[in-house]
Amino acid sequence: MTVAGSGGSGDALSKLRIRRDEPVRGGGWLGRFVRLLVTVVVLALLGGAAWIFSRSPGMLADANRLMESVRTKLEVRVVLASVEEGRSADATVVATGYLQSRQQARIGARATGRIEAVLVEEGVRVAANDVLAILEHADLDASLAAAKASAARCRSELLEQDVLIARTQRDLQRAEKLLAGRTMTQAEFDTEKFEYDAAVARRESLQAALQLAEARVQEAEQLRENMFVRAPFAGTVISKDAELGESIMPGGMGEASGRGSVVTIADLEHLEVDCDVKEDFISRVQQGQAAEVAVDAVPGRRYRGRVRKVIPMGDRARATVKVRVALEDADERLFPEMSSTVYFLPADAVVGDGVAAGGGQETKVVAGRRIFCPNDALQTMGGDVWVWVVGAEDRLKRVVVQVGEKKEGRTEIVNGLAGGERLVAGSSAEYRDGLAVKVLQ
Structure with a gap:
């Protein structure tokens, strides 16, 4: 039996085979032209950009800055190159x-109450015992008046009793004469004597009742006095902490419990600097030592x-010792909490108008200008010493000093330095001239 059409099926399968040596349809001269055109346009754009940047260096720099801004900047800590003049340079x-x-x-206030009047403002000078504020005290005025009335009544009763004593004393004296003349019995005499003793x-x-009433008067007066907030010492009002109508109470910590103070006063004529000295250098500081304060x-x-x-207590965490330096010529430009720098002078330093700190002969002050920088800003390699200066736009500049x-x-x-420059503290292998950095605050 013969299978019909077997040769026809083989021909069909051969027609389905992909011939890789034949060109792809549609890939003729038009496709090659399109690919060539795209290549020419791209090359033209790249050439135009290169020509523009070569003709405008500023645009190239702007492009570089843009790329730097995209990159994460190094964070640096800066210190200042300080300028010191006069004797402070020898500190x-x-x-x-x-x-x-x-x-x-x-x-x-020493008692709870509502503010009736605040009599001072910031900047006002007050003397010791001046009234700063008054709390409402109408009820205490009434209590004081009642206590005084009670004391007055006790005084009146005491006067009446003195009159009674005088009368019974005379009656007793008459009874003594009558008893001596046997015209009064002993019982009658005893009655007169008992009346006198009772009076x-x-x-x-x-x-005793009068003393108690007078004590109550003093108590009422003290309670009323507690409604007057007075200055404990002479000074200047530097802060007004409460206003008219607010409640106030001793130890108040906020709005829920009431304010704790009305004003803050300070003695601005006696100022001092509270500073911390490193433990390594505390041996160079002694009580009574002269200093200059900037x-x-x-x-x-x-x-x-x-x-x-010199406070006899160290700070373990910071390795410092607290020192207090009193200012001898403070003026009206100084206020508490101002930042200050203390230069502890050597024993023979000159202070003021030329008197040596050690008590020796007067010496003329020689003015000088010297520049100092912290040691951690110095970079060394071999015999070279340099610093990294943070300049305009927070860019680094290497300066040999x-x-x-x-x-x-x-x-x-x-x-190498003029003073006042911002210097980078510490070192890094990434530092280079012109590098943009982020200054830590």
Whole structure:
């Protein structure tokens, strides 16, 4: 039996095979033309961009800045190159701190009440015992009046009792004469004597009642006095903490419990700097030592200071010891909480108008200008010493410097810096000229 059409099926299968050596339909001259055109356009765009950047270097720089802004900037901590003049340049120790008044207090009431009047404003000078504020006290006025009336009644009763005593005393004297003349019985005489003794005893009771009434008057007066907030010492009002109509109570911590103080006063005539000195250098600071104080808010002025106290307690976490330096020539430009720098002078330093701190002969002050920078800003390699200066647009610049004397964590810069520059503290292999960085605040 013969299978019909077997040869026809083989021909059909052969027609389905893909011939890779045959060109793809539609891939003729038109496809090649399109591919060529795309290539020419791309090359033209790249060439045009290169020509524009070559003709405009600023655009190339802007493109570089744009790329840098996209990249994450290095974070750096900066320190300042300080300029020191006069004797402060010879300081053995330098420390920073804040001004504070020798006496400063938040003044509140000694009793709970609502403010009836505030009699002072910020900046007003007050004397000791001046009234700063008054609390409502109408009820205490009434209590005081009642106590005074009760005391007055006791005095009146005491006077009446004195009259009664005088009368019974005379009756007793007559009874004694009658008893001596046998014209009065002993029983009648005893009655007169008992009346006199009772009157005297009654006076003692009334005297005690008067003392009690007078004590209640004093108590009422003190309660009323507690409604007057007075200044405990002479000073200046630096803060007004409460207003008319607010409630106030001793130890108040907020709106829920009432305010704790009405005003804050400080003695601005006796200011001192509370500063921290590193443990490594505390041996160079002694009580009574002369110092110069620079206040950031008063540039160009150095105040005379003297170490008032070295607090005998160290700070374990910061490895410092607290030192208080009293200002001897404070003026009206100084206020508490101002940032200050203390320069502890050597024993023979000159302070003020030329008197040596050690008590020796007067010496002329020689003015000088020296530049110092913290040691952690200095970079060294071989014989070269340089610093990284953070300049305009927060970009780094490598500046070679010449160094001089080293003291207390800082080094004098003899050449290379003008003072006031921002210097990078620490080092990194990534630092280079022109690198944009982020300055940590």
